Amino acid sequence: MTSCYRRLTAGPTLPNTxxxxxxxxxxxxxxxxxxxxYNIQRPLLSRQYWRVEAVGxxxxxxxxxxxxxxxxxxxxxxxxxxxxxxxxxxxxxxxGERNRAVEVVVAAGVTxxxxxxxxxxxxxxxxxxxxxxxFLAQLATFGYVLVYFSILYxxxxxxxVTDEMLSMPKAPFIAVGLLEALGAVTGMAAGAILSGAxxxxxxxxxxxxxxxxxxxxxxxxxxxxxxxxxxxxxxxVIITVxxxxxxxxxxxxxxxFWSLLMIVSFLLQAADTVLKxxxxxxxxxxxxxxxxxxxxxxSFGSAYQALFICxxxxxxxxxxxxxxxxxxxxxxxxxxxxLNIGGTLSSGCDGAPLLPLLFVIVNMGFNIxxxxxxxxxxxxxxxxxxxxxxxxxxxxxxxxxxxxxVASSLPTGxxxxxxILVTGLLIYAWxxxxxxxxxxxxxx
Numbered sequence: 063m064t065s066c067y068r069r070l071t072a073g074p075t076l077p078n079t080x081x082x083x084x085x086x087x088x089x090x091x092x093x094x095x096x097x098x099x100y101n102i103q104r105p106l107l108s109r110q111y112w113r114v115e116a117v118g119x120x121x122x123x124x125x126x127x128x129x130x131x132x133x134x135x136x137x138x139x140x141x142x143x144x145x146x147x148x149x150x151x152x153x154x155x156x157x158g159e160r161n162r163a164v165e166v167v168v169a170a171g172v173t174x175x176x177x178x179x180x181x182x183x184x185x186x187x188x189x190x191x192x193x194x195x196x197f198l199a200q201l202a203t204f205g206y207v208l209v210y211f212s213i214l215y216x217x218x219x220x221x222x223v224t225d226e227m228l229s230m231p232k233a234p235f236i237a238v239g240l241l242e243a244l245g246a247v248t249g250m251a252a253g254a255i256l257s258g259a260x261x262x263x264x265x266x267x268x269x270x271x272x273x274x275x276x277x278x279x280x281x282x283x284x285x286x287x288x289x290x291x292x293x294x295x296x297x298x299v300i301i302t303v304x305x306x307x308x309x310x311x312x313x314x315x316x317x318x319f320w321s322l323l324m325i326v327s328f329l330l331q332a333a334d335t336v337l338k339x340x341x342x343x344x345x346x347x348x349x350x351x352x353x354x355x356x357x358x359x360x361s362f363g364s365a366y367q368a369l370f371i372c373x374x375x376x377x378x379x380x381x382x383x384x385x386x387x388x389x390x391x392x393x394x395x396x397x398x399x400x401l402n403i404g405g406t407l408s409s410g411c412d413g414a415p416l417l418p419l420l421f422v423i424v425n426m427g428f429n430i431x432x433x434x435x436x437x438x439x440x441x442x443x444x445x446x447x448x449x450x451x452x453x454x455x456x457x458x459x460x461x462x463x464x465x466x467x468v469a470s471s472l473p474t475g476x477x478x479x480x481x482i483l484v485t486g487l488l489i490y491a492w493x494x495x496x497x498x499x500x501x502x503x504x505x506x
Contacts, residue, residue, distance in 0.1 A: 162438070169435040170447040176428035177451030180421070182458050187421035189465040190399060190414035196382040197396025199246075200371070202422055207368050209426060210361040223355045227345075230354060232362065234341050238334055239366025245330035246367075247374055250381050252324035255317075262303040262452060264324045266296035269449065271332035272441050279336055280343070282440070291490025292442070295449055298483025301475045302453045335441040338363070342437050356433050413465050446487060453480045 191198050217223045253261060269292055276282045338359060345354035371378070376386045384392050399411040400418055436444040459470050473479075 166435070166439045166443065169431065169438060170443065173428070173431045173435050173444065173447040174451050174454070176424060176431050177448050178454045178458060179424040180428040181451065181455040182463070183417070183421040183424050185459070186413070186463070186465055187418040189417065190402070190411040191396065191418060192410075194392070194396035194399055196379070196384065197393055197400065198418060198421075199250075200393070201400070201418070202425060203364075203371055204368050205422060206364045206426060206429075207361075210357060210364050214355075214357045214361045217355060217357055223358060224351060226349055226351065227354050227358050230341075230345065230348070230358070234337060234344075235359070235362035236366050238337055238341075238359075238363040239368075240370055241330050241334040241337065242363065242367040243370035243374060245327050245334060246371070247378060247381075248323055248327035248330065250378065252320045252327060254381060255320040256324060260321070261324065263300050264321060265328055266299055266449075267325050268328040268332050269296055269442070269445050271329045272335060272445050275332055275336040276339070276441060279340065284442075285494070287492055287494065288490050291486045291488070291492075292446070294486025294489060295446060295483050296486075298479045298481070298486055299449055299452050300479070301482060302456060302473060302479030304473075304475075332441070332445075335436060335444065338433065339436055339441050353437075356430070356437055360430065360433060417465070446490065450483065450487065453483060 187198060188195060214223060218228070256264070273284065273289070273292060277284070341359055342354065346352055375389070379386050379389045379392075400414050402411050402414040432444050432448060435447060453476065456476065457472065459466075460472055462469050
């Protein structure tokens, strides 16, 4: 007769929990009969026994002397079989949730920094290109295609991007490009009529559209504190931007049509972000790697956006007051000003090409960080991070920046609006006891 020996050790009990001490036999003999095929009658030649030793929660001993304490045994919420320990799954999940929350917070902070730089440098880039804003927009649109595909090429040869990622269906990327192009066109058309102060206020509908679209297409459900937090963020931005600017009067002067057109523009942009989140969720299900590289999404989305922009160039040039027949000369003059080539064409282009190049680089970093944040969290979280950069940008413009002349003053309601905005972010991020993480998971 052979026997096997295993020790089952109970981990330490929770602190301040009364323990009922019971007397029990430390060793129990349990016969374990070997399995036999059915319908085969054979005499039992041997019998195996499992020897199970139960050890108290305060520790375990190597020879029953209690010399080795619980520190070497299984920890709380775990169990040990001999020298093998199985950690509690809940502990691992909790650690993963904390790591993901830290990653989202860091990514959101990077997005806010790039968002502030993007807004400030756009204003600075328009100083030398004040007569060529349409050239700057097209430089960014078509320049991104070249840069993104160059990065994609390098990541493909490095093995980061796989053939499986590149073989994903292209229809969603075509839809992304179309939504981005239409959002840009409608935004330019409305922005040419609306005042500068009214646009940030109307842009708060972007967050509302994202929440509604994520509920409809992603099946996401938001807690009351998350909805309240988003509402306070929007109110905070409105108070920060609109205080003392006479925005209500400017909206009445522009007319309801252009305001509605700007709201439609933000609807298209919100649909674009939700569609990208759907692409990432579909990649988790479709790809063996479990994820798609964000440069695949950025590259193909930008390529199709550039294609649709080309098709809409006659309409876009008219929006900017440039006859389509004069567009080649306009782009040529814009390029000369951008390169700051000597001559009459580049007069008044001081700061180029440094400032426009800085804007293009930072804007690219902002788009990449925003898409990364969307990938690891959700479209709403990325929108909140982008929104948080608005009041910070307003404050930066009060500093003595080069090329901008006299610094602007803070709006009268800046402090109150900023406090409401930060309160909304904290309420959104707050997770009530017994609830799941406040940051929606991409796979939720």
